[in-house]
Amino acid sequence: MSFAEFMVNYGGIFFAGLGAALAVILSGFGSAKGVGLVGEAAAGLMIEEPEKFGKSLVLQLLPGTQGLYGFVIGLLVLGKLDVNMSLANGMYIFASCLPVGFVGWISAIAQGRTAAAGINLLAKNEEQSTKGIIYAVMVETYALLSFVISLILVNAVTF
Amino acid sequence: MAIVKMSKFNLFAFNSDRENLLHELQKFKYVHFINLNKNDSLKEIGLKNVEVPESIVALDEEISKVKYGIEILSHFYEKESGLGAMKKGLETLNFDELEERDSKIDYINLYNQLKDLNDKKEMLIQDVTKLGSSIEELSPWVKLNSPIKELNKFESSEALLGTIPKKLKQKLETELLDTNYTYFEILSEDKDNIYVLAITSNSEAETLNEILRNNSFSSVKLSAEEEPSTEISKLQEEIQIKENEIKDFENKIRQFSGALPDLEVEYEYLMNKKLRLMASENFVATDNVNVIQGYIPAEMEDEFVQAVKLALKDNYYIEIKEAERDNPEVPILLKNSKFVQSFESLTGMYALPRYNEIDPTPFLAPFYLAFFGMMIADIGYGILMLIGTLVALKYFNLTDSMKSFMRFFHYLSYSAIFWGAIYGSFFGGIIPLPALINPSEQYNELLIISIAFGAVHLFFGLGLKAYLSIREGNIKDAIYDVGFWYMALIGGILFLISMVMGISSIAKNIGLVVMIIGMVGIILTGGRDSKSIGGKAAGGLYSLYGISSYVGDFVSYSRLMALGLSGGFIASAINMMVDMLFAKGILGILGGIAVFFIGQLFNVFLSILSAYVHTIRLTYVEFFGKFYEGGGKGFNIFRNKTKYINLK
Numbered sequence: 001m002s003f004a005e006f007m008v009n010y011g012g013i014f015f016a017g018l019g020a021a022l023a024v025i026l027s028g029f030g031s032a033k034g035v036g037l038v039g040e041a042a043a044g045l046m047i048e049e050p051e052k053f054g055k056s057l058v059l060q061l062l063p064g065t066q067g068l069y070g071f072v073i074g075l076l077v078l079g080k081l082d083v084n085m086s087l088a089n090g091m092y093i094f095a096s097c098l099p100v101g102f103v104g105w106i107s108a109i110a111q112g113r114t115a116a117a118g119i120n121l122l123a124k125n126e127e128q129s130t131k132g133i134i135y136a137v138m139v140e141t142y143a144l145l146s147f148v149i150s151l152i153l154v155n156a157v158t159f
Numbered sequence: 160m161a162i163v164k165m166s167k168f169n170l171f172a173f174n175s176d177r178e179n180l181l182h183e184l185q186k187f188k189y190v191h192f193i194n195l196n197k198n199d200s201l202k203e204i205g206l207k208n209v210e211v212p213e214s215i216v217a218l219d220e221e222i223s224k225v226k227y228g229i230e231i232l233s234h235f236y237e238k239e240s241g242l243g244a245m246k247k248g249l250e251t252l253n254f255d256e257l258e259e260r261d262s263k264i265d266y267i268n269l270y271n272q273l274k275d276l277n278d279k280k281e282m283l284i285q286d287v288t289k290l291g292s293s294i295e296e297l298s299p300w301v302k303l304n305s306p307i308k309e310l311n312k313f314e315s316s317e318a319l320l321g322t323i324p325k326k327l328k329q330k331l332e333t334e335l336l337d338t339n340y341t342y343f344e345i346l347s348e349d350k351d352n353i354y355v356l357a358i359t360s361n362s363e364a365e366t367l368n369e370i371l372r373n374n375s376f377s378s379v380k381l382s383a384e385e386e387p388s389t390e391i392s393k394l395q396e397e398i399q400i401k402e403n404e405i406k407d408f409e410n411k412i413r414q415f416s417g418a419l420p421d422l423e424v425e426y427e428y429l430m431n432k433k434l435r436l437m438a439s440e441n442f443v444a445t446d447n448v449n450v451i452q453g454y455i456p457a458e459m460e461d462e463f464v465q466a467v468k469l470a471l472k473d474n475y476y477i478e479i480k481e482a483e484r485d486n487p488e489v490p491i492l493l494k495n496s497k498f499v500q501s502f503e504s505l506t507g508m509y510a511l512p513r514y515n516e517i518d519p520t521p522f523l524a525p526f527y528l529a530f531f532g533m534m535i536a537d538i539g540y541g542i543l544m545l546i547g548t549l550v551a552l553k554y555f556n557l558t559d560s561m562k563s564f565m566r567f568f569h570y571l572s573y574s575a576i577f578w579g580a581i582y583g584s585f586f587g588g589i590i591p592l593p594a595l596i597n598p599s600e601q602y603n604e605l606l607i608i609s610i611a612f613g614a615v616h617l618f619f620g621l622g623l624k625a626y627l628s629i630r631e632g633n634i635k636d637a638i639y640d641v642g643f644w645y646m647a648l649i650g651g652i653l654f655l656i657s658m659v660m661g662i663s664s665i666a667k668n669i670g671l672v673v674m675i676i677g678m679v680g681i682i683l684t685g686g687r688d689s690k691s692i693g694g695k696a697a698g699g700l701y702s703l704y705g706i707s708s709y710v711g712d713f714v715s716y717s718r719l720m721a722l723g724l725s726g727g728f729i730a731s732a733i734n735m736m737v738d739m740l741f742a743k744g745i746l747g748i749l750g751g752i753a754v755f756f757i758g759q760l761f762n763v764f765l766s767i768l769s770a771y772v773h774t775i776r777l778t779y780v781e782f783f784g785k786f787y788e789g790g791g792k793g794f795n796i797f798r799n800k801t802k803y804i805n806l807k
Contacts, residue, residue, distance in 0.1 A: 061765070118283075133773055139335075140773075141776075144725070148717065152602060155599065
């Protein structure tokens with residue numbers, strides 16, 4: 001089987017699978033990095049003030065949502081996979097996965113940085129720590145938008 | 160409703176009555192003092208600052224003693240944990256009860272006993288540390304099986320103990336091969352050094368010293384006398400004895416731990432006393448008379464005067480007048496119905512209103528309620544919230560702020576259930592329910608609904624801005640800044656809808672005309688504050704450019720749909736995994752149940768957190784941005800913020 005033959009026969013499922021993988025991989029990358037970033041900052045805080053654990057956990061959780069968005073898209077694509085998919089359909093699914101993958105990746109890291117700064121706020125002025133959460137959520141907006149677009153794109157078609 | 164009306168008072172009272180007065184006012188609670196210290200016009204006519212009484216130093220000392228006691232005892236006090244503690248909550252006292260409790264507590268005596276016990280305990284701990292380091296010093300020499308004091312008693316030979324860097328070990332050993340009357344033994348090694356014993360005859364001592372010196376030998380003098388192993392076991396016994404003593408002291412301290420609640424009450428009492436003493440910093444005075452200014456809620460005027468009369472008999476002069484409406488110094492106290500009051504924390508987090516603004520809480524509350532529910536949109540999650548908050552409100556003794564926070568989520572849970580019913584979602588669809596809107600298919604409709612809600616929210620905000628302008632008597636501002644925007648936006652929306660849907664050309668044309676009138680109006684009036692014609696034109700165009708930010712605002716409301724969808728999809732993804740596990744037999748079913756509970760609980764928490772903050776964002780950025788400034792100062796009640804009790 002030549003490469004061209006492979007592409008024609010199995011290119012569809014290959015690209016659709018690749019899309020699902022990328023949605024999960026990229027957004028997971030970003031979330032892991034973001035959550036890790038906040039965790040590092042928060043661990044330092046626990047030395048002196050372990051009672052702030054709960055609030056720091058909320059901040060740490062925020063960059064974790066992108067990974068979940070990617071995961072949901074991955075699962076949805078899973079439901080559409082079919083060995084006999086045409087190459088065009090596979091490419092379409094692949095493209096649908098890109099928004100949540102890329103935006104999820106970068107935005108989770110950016111959100112992680114903001115949330116880590118929020119940890120600083122929590123350390124110095126606990127009463128204002130909700131504002132740190134709000135700042136971090138501002139970043140989330142874009143991950144959410146990309147998730148919605150990926151979702152609509154994946155859901156809009158039945159093959 | 161809304162912002163509490165304030166009255167400003169001017170009070171003249173004698174120096175000698177000050178303490179009595181402050182005491183009575185603290186009982187009264189709702190007094191906000193103005194700091195006259197920086198008021199230059201009063202200074203110019205010869206009024207001086209009131210010095211904070213010297214007793215504050217003694218008071219600070221008392222506070223630190225009580226704190227010390229609390230710190231020591233809190234290690235030993237067995238608090239109820241978990242549910243029991245929440246059920247019990249903090250003790251509630253009123254001010255008179257607090258003072259009565261104080262008079263019964265002999266904390267000085269308690270402090271002295273505690274201090275004595277704890278100091279002794281600390282000494283013992285230090286001793287133990289010292290003994291421990293002695294053991295550490297001796298432990299490399301355990302192999303030496305002769306008493307240390309004997310080493311110095313040789314007549315014709317010399318014994319040396321010391322360390323040598325490990326890397327020189329081999330070199331030393333080869334060099335020592337040349338000696339004849341020297342005994343050399345490595346007693347132990349650690350990471351860097353070897354510990355050596357060397358015995359040599361006096362005749363060869365110098366040679367040996369030379370060799371050792373060349374190998375960075377550093378001599379060790381042990382202070383102990385017996386064999387190291389005997390010494391060590393002696394030390395260990397000593398440590399054991401001391402540790403038992405420490406335990407004894409701890410038990411003695413533990414016997415006092417029942418007094419911790421008393422100390423905590425005492426702490427609150429003293430902190431309030433300190434606040435009372437510090438309050439005189441705000442006053443100015445002549446030689447005998449204090450001048451006191453402050454604010455009180457207008458509706459409490461009579462009670463306030465009574466409190467003053469009670470403290471000062473007839474020896475005072477007071478003036479009370481309505482607070483100036485536009486003075487930014489007037490402190491803000493919000494008063495709302497029970498429902499709206501639970502949303503006040505949101506307003507407070509952004510900024511309290513100024514005295515001449517309106518309290519936005521009643522207006523944000525219904526929208527917050529609707530939007531929050533739409534973002535959760537699951538009957539099961541709503542019921543969980545409902546049960547959780549009901550249990551907390553009914554069975555737990557919560558502080559006032561916690562109570563209103565719980566009530567906040569209690570109200571929100573109804574909205575979550577309502578939207579869950581519309582979406583037909585119960586824990587992400589474990590029970591199939593009829594849906595009014597099926598989010599996974601009708602997301603286009605949902606998107607339109609979300610943006611329509613956004614339009615209502617934004618237009619309502621603009622409407623409030625118009626209302627504020629009209630209230631100030633600036634009807635023109637209301638027309639220019641709100642009316643034209645209404646025309647431009649509504650006309651634009653009408654135009655776009657009829658163009659896309661292709662309904663009727665009449666509606667399309669009406670929309671277009673209205674939009675253009677509005678836009679022209681904005682260009683003509685947007686820059687009216689500028690002096691020059693050029694400035695006016697540029698300002699007008701810039702104002703119209705603001706329409707782009709409206710596009711952003713509308714898009715922002717798509718999160719109403721997005722969060723509902725993402726929560727729902729994550730829930731159904733969890734259910735999907737559970738289904739896969741259930742197909743795998745008994746173990747799979749058990750695993751599936753665990754995945755279901757952990758996953759759904761995690762998703763509930765995540766959904767509530769996201770809905771909470773994203774609705775806040777819509778409120779602060781999109782809604783408040785249209786009409787609300789804020790920046791008022793909070794009303795400081797004349798009480799210290801309590802830590803250990805609820806003070807009524």
